[in-house]
Amino acid sequence: MNKKIIVANWKMNPQTLTEAKTLLCSSQSGLAKSVQAKVIFCPPFVFLNSLRSLIAEGFYLGAQNLFYENRGAFTGEISPLMLKNLSCEYVIIGHSERKKYLTETDELINKKVIAGLKAGLKPILCIGEAQKQAEGMTDTLKKQLQINLVNIPERKLKNLIITYEPVWAISTTENSQPCQPDDALVAKLFIRKLLFNFFGRRRAERVPILYGGSVDSIIAADYINQAQFDGLLVGGASLKAGEFIKLVKSID
Numbered sequence: 487m488n489k490k491i492i493v494a495n496w497k498m499n500p501q502t503l504t505e506a507k508t509l510l511c512s513s514q515s516g517l518a519k520s521v522q523a524k525v526i527f528c529p530p531f532v533f534l535n536s537l538r539s540l541i542a543e544g545f546y547l548g549a550q551n552l553f554y555e556n557r558g559a560f561t562g563e564i565s566p567l568m569l570k571n572l573s574c575e576y577v578i579i580g581h582s583e584r585k586k587y588l589t590e591t592d593e594l595i596n597k598k599v600i601a602g603l604k605a606g607l608k609p610i611l612c613i614g615e616a617q618k619q620a621e622g623m624t625d626t627l628k629k630q631l632q633i634n635l636v637n638i639p640e641r642k643l644k645n646l647i648i649t650y651e652p653v654w655a656i657s658t659t660e661n662s663q664p665c666q667p668d669d670a671l672v673a674k675l676f677i678r679k680l681l682f683n684f685f686g687r688r689r690a691e692r693v694p695i696l697y698g699g700s701v702d703s704i705i706a707a708d709y710i711n712q713a714q715f716d717g718l719l720v721g722g723a724s725l726k727a728g729e730f731i732k733l734v735k736s737i738d
């Protein structure tokens with residue numbers, strides 16, 4: 487059985503390198519001996535270089551975004567090659583907060599996925615509907631995936647990870663509501679079917695599908711056991727080492 491994947495998305499936290507080192511080291515030391523899952527830490531860009539030497543065996547480093555060119559006049563951007571050179575293996579692409587605050591489009595996200603794959607990174611592509619309505623879910627997921635995955639090099643599909651992230655269930659969304667594991671399972675099966683249609687069963691069944699949205703140590707195992715996700719993308723609960731350790735252990 488493949489290892490479950492847990493992505494710790496720290497978002498724009500914490501505020502100092504000292505805190506970032508403490509969070510990373512305490513999370514790892516609480517898990518080191520027992521961890522069965524593949525745990526990927528995604529801190530803000532500015533901490534990547536300092537944290538990479540602290541990543542323990544069996545843990546992985548990821549970024550939260552990238553630009554789609556490797557070099558050039560793109561003020562403020564970070565290239566796939568720079569991430570690769572920092573020992574980053576994974577990169578979150580298309581997170582809903584980037585769509586909301588930075589108006590990232592599906593076309594832009596597609597360029598980023600292609601650039602990430604070409605550079606040898608493993609993109610964690612986020613998709614999900616903004617509002618809670620069952621009919622809207624399938625249309626949104628289909629449209630997002632159709633655009634986000636245009637022209638991706640099929641031989642690199644094995645490096646792609648998809649996260650179903652219903653925006654209305656993210657802890658920091660106003661009036662957020664939990665997405666019940668049964669509802670998440672419906673979305674997961676729909677995503678899997680779309681991938682089969684796009685790439686054929688053999689290639690598509692190897693793409694892990696994760697769940698993200700207000701996951702904590704109490705409910706985490708339900709998304710794995712009941713809703714059959716291949717892993718989780720964890721925001722708020724990854725910022726407290728104790729809670730994160732409990733969460734990861736709960737699915738082991």
Ligand code: PGA
Binds near residue numbers: 700720721723
């Ligand atoms: P959350 O974030 O766990 O704080 O809800 C999840 C996400 O960003 O997808």
